[in-house]
Amino acid sequence: MYEIEIKDMDMNQIAVSGQCFRIRRQRDCDAVWSVTANGEYVEAVQQGNRFLFSCNQEVFDNHWSLYFDLSRDYGQIKKEIDPEDAYLQEAVKAGWGVRILRQDLWEMIVTFLISQNNNITRITNSVEALAVKFGQKKNSRGLIRYDGENWQETDREFYTFPDPQQIAQGGMEALQGLGLGYRDKYILDMAQFCSSQEGKNWLTQLLDCDYEESHKRLMTRYGIGRKVADCICLFGLHHVGAFPVDTHVKQIVAAYYPGGFPLDQYPGIAGILQQYMFYYKLNK
């Protein structure tokens, strides 16, 4: 176990902010969060700014610290927001603990292919169904309460998110029954492409492209339009200047930003502000 103090972070807000679909409350205990990412698993308990993780400090420093984007000062971001912008200020007040996680590129590609014209409950179910069906079952450590106040480690099982080959393996047939709907063909096409050498290179090279270039390259693939490409840039490549405009953001802009959202005012951080607004709209 490892205990650490972290500012500007709230597990619940992150879990329901619509950027990740594999952070959820541990089924046996509401206070425990289970997090699956990059082939690893950890559980966490939060009390205010204090967090207890089920991994040791070395694993936390090498893995989870990066995942939770701890090197970025979100307090500073908040200070850069226009104090006159009432809606954004309200959004930050509500979603003060939202961060942009550093998630796996391939997982984000598949996840946001699933997300189109869909809702968060169904996306979550489909992502988990993919993991259970095609992912690898692994063992890790979790947290369990042993008296009123203290925690100890316990064994857990989890499923990794499947790689392209694992998803492509069974063809269209294997993708039925996962609630993917018509998106199944996009996912199969992407899985087959990313299993090829050309696709592997494409994935690797995306990591080195700037926002403009990666957005352009993502858009060339079947099933990825402007919005999904922006989500992949923001959540899978950590281009936090990307500003995905979905149905909710459209509604926000229409209601509160008659002249359009002032993107010019926030170069390089618009995606973080978008996340505050998105969280606020869905959870107020």
Add this chain to the structure above:
DNA sequence: TACCAGGTCGCTG
């Protein structure tokens, strides 16, 4: 019963 959900595709004008 219709409409909606973190949209995109394919077709039409």
Add this chain to the structure above:
DNA sequence: CAGCGACCTGGT
């Protein structure tokens, strides 16, 4: 290039 209907599916 812009506009528009179709689209899996589960929930209100």
